[in-house]
Amino acid sequence: MLRLFFVSxxxxxxxxxxxxxxIVCILTVYVSNIEASSSVISTPFSVGSRSxxxxxxxxxxxxxxxxxxxxxxxxxxxxxxxxxTYAIVEFFAHWCPACRNYKPQYEKVxxxxxxxxxxxxxxxxxxxxxxxxxxxxxxxxxxxxxxxPMLLWGPPSKFVSGSWDPKQDKxxxxxxxxxxxxxxxxNWINKKINSSYALDDKKYEHEHFHTNASDPxxxxxxxxxxxxxTSTAFDIILDHKMIKSETRASLVxxxxxxxxxxxxxxxxxxxxxxxxxxxxxxxxxxSPIVGEKVALRNYQIxxxxxxxxxWMFCRGSKKETRGFSCGLWVLLHSVSVxxxxxxxxxxxxxxxxxxxxxxxxxxxxxxFYDMCSSVSxxxxxxxxxxxxxxxxxxxxxxxxxxxxxxxxxxxxxxPKIIWPPRQLCPSCYLNKNSKDNDNxxxxxDHDEVYxxxxxxxxxxxxxxYKDKELLTDRRPDVMLSEDLIASSHAVxxxxxxxxxxxxxxxxxxxxxxxxxxxxxxxxxxxSWN
Numbered sequence: 376m377l378r379l380f381f382v383s384x385x386x387x388x389x390x391x392x393x394x395x396x397x398i399v400c401i402l403t404v405y406v407s408n409i410e411a412s413s414s415v416i417s418t419p420f421s422v423g424s425r426s427x428x429x430x431x432x433x434x435x436x437x438x439x440x441x442x443x444x445x446x447x448x449x450x451x452x453x454x455x456x457x458x459x460t461y462a463i464v465e466f467f468a469h470w471c472p473a474c475r476n477y478k479p480q481y482e483k484v485x486x487x488x489x490x491x492x493x494x495x496x497x498x499x500x501x502x503x504x505x506x507x508x509x510x511x512x513x514x515x516x517x518x519x520x521x522x523x524p525m526l527l528w529g530p531p532s533k534f535v536s537g538s539w540d541p542k543q544d545k546x547x548x549x550x551x552x553x554x555x556x557x558x559x560x561x562n563w564i565n566k567k568i569n570s571s572y573a574l575d576d577k578k579y580e581h582e583h584f585h586t587n588a589s590d591p592x593x594x595x596x597x598x599x600x601x602x603x604x605t606s607t608a609f610d611i612i613l614d615h616k617m618i619k620s621e622t623r624a625s626l627v628x629x630x631x632x633x634x635x636x637x638x639x640x641x642x643x644x645x646x647x648x649x650x651x652x653x654x655x656x657x658x659x660x661x662s663p664i665v666g667e668k669v670a671l672r673n674y675q676i677x678x679x680x681x682x683x684x685x686w687m688f689c690r691g692s693k694k695e696t697r698g699f700s701c702g703l704w705v706l707l708h709s710v711s712v713x714x715x716x717x718x719x720x721x722x723x724x725x726x727x728x729x730x731x732x733x734x735x736x737x738x739x740x741x742x743f744y745d746m747c748s749s750v751s752x753x754x755x756x757x758x759x760x761x762x763x764x765x766x767x768x769x770x771x772x773x774x775x776x777x778x779x780x781x782x783x784x785x786x787x788x789x790p791k792i793i794w795p796p797r798q799l800c801p802s803c804y805l806n807k808n809s810k811d812n813d814n815x816x817x818x819x820d821h822d823e824v825y826x827x828x829x830x831x832x833x834x835x836x837x838x839x840y841k842d843k844e845l846l847t848d849r850r851p852d853v854m855l856s857e858d859l860i861a862s863s864h865a866v867x868x869x870x871x872x873x874x875x876x877x878x879x880x881x882x883x884x885x886x887x888x889x890x891x892x893x894x895x896x897x898x899x900x901x902s903w904n
Contacts, residue, residue: 441485441493443502447514450504454531456680458599458687459488459500461568462531463551466515467524468507474524481524483557483574484564491684494576497599499564500531518548526551526560528567594835597688597705601836602639602677604689604702609676612733618671625728627653632725636713637706638836645676696786700739704768705832711761712833719760720753726764739771746770758825765828769793793817800827 442465445453454462465481467474485501487494506515506523517538518527527539529548539548554560561572612618618626630653633646649656649671656671675681689705691697707726714722727747734740746767754760772791779785797804805818 439490441482441489441501443489443500445502445504446508447510450514451535453502453680454500454534456678457500457531458497458596458683459531460498462500462502462529462534464518464527464534465501465503465524466506466518466520466527467503469505470507471523477524477555480555480557480560484560487561487572487574487576493685495572496683496685496690497596497687526554593688594705594831597702598639598836599683599687600689600702601637601706601709602642602681603683603686604699604706605633605637605639605642606675606677606682607699608703608733610682611735613671615735617733622732625725625732628725629729629733632710632722636710636722638709638713639677641681642677645674645678649674649676691786692788693786697789703734705836707764708768708828708832709836711757711764712829714757714760716755716757719755719757723747723750723754723760723763742771742774743767761828762821762825765794765824795824795827795831800824803827 443453445464467477469475481501481503488496488499489501490496504511504514506512506520519538519540527534527548528551529546533547537548539546541550551560551563553563557574561574564570565572612626627650630646630650634643634650637643637646652674656674686698686702689697689699689701691701710726711722727744730740730743731747734743750763754763772793775785776791779791785791795803800823802823803820805820806816
């Protein structure tokens, strides 16, 4: 094809500039078509992932839809990333009168579980799929949709790349056969998971908190709180305009630490993207799009659906307790157990500088700075840094115990304690009869404490994501390559665009060779003289 193209060029004797112009026009149109088609494909995913908090009815924008509407392009992605333990998928058709009449009933239940204002967040993700849309035909066929509306229940991971057959006996996905009204659907849910939810539940009332300190499995769901804390901290920094010339280097160092050691792969990728463009966005330079300013606000450090607006492991029994401060501590501990010996002191100074420059609570910031300043010798071992942070956290808890008891501002369900409690790590305690809430009277086995911290904040914290990746057949080599892309600041280019660039390179190369041959074969002009 290229050969015929160049032969025709030679015969027609076009000027070089004309040829180049024609090729550029062709490639520009080709790449534009590719980008346009790519945007058509990617748009539903963006909408779907954002609607994890709340989707808005386009026809009635003043009335929010709490159930998340999915389609074939974002079904797997949303269900894979949700922190919810269970999922309900309603298969319906928009033209079906029974479906339209059922929607208000379904929404009453969805309001309890979905969105940032949910009464019981992170337990059940309630979704719907419109089977009348052609894009969803194969998806609805996979789940054997035979009538409208049809409700399926199961763990979110089982819906990802999954299917359902009513004749299948051993499936974790099952049909909800008695959910025609909001009361009946909620009653079915309560029987299924042994709960006692009610349609008139209010936020922070009748909560089902997991307060058993001896259950190490609770930390598993804290991976979502680590993402929430990272995103919230980033928003606070931007909202309060805290990036200044004297604090900029501190933030960059903290981002570099997160890119390597953040327990969430999504946060590592998001932070890497910010670092790549940090010089431009911090200076508010213009983007390649004319007239558009590049802003840090446009970056989502842990993905499109974060912050979610609620907490899982760090959820308090009152709105003003736990939450962000708990999530930030979990983040710092989870980073500390991932650093190596050679970078332990760098990690220490980076965290100290970050808290000193960007933690908005003045008193807390000063107390933390004082603890940092008390360290006289550089850390040479990661173990020493991990244990220092653990000890600092216990000092904070001990101080807050007295203050919260005096002011009666503590969380009654989650009082401050010296950590870890004996139930969670009995081998951490050397003396059997010490007062567990007085750190000065406890004789710790620091080797056991260190081993516990590594297990708790290292292995267990990321178990949930690893399980999800295995359940969705994510190959480790694929995950590793994605991490390498994030950390090496690679730019992802659509295949079609890459092909166009390659063709352009070959074409220009060939034209250059042809032009040089023509120049060599030309006879020199006679002199005017």
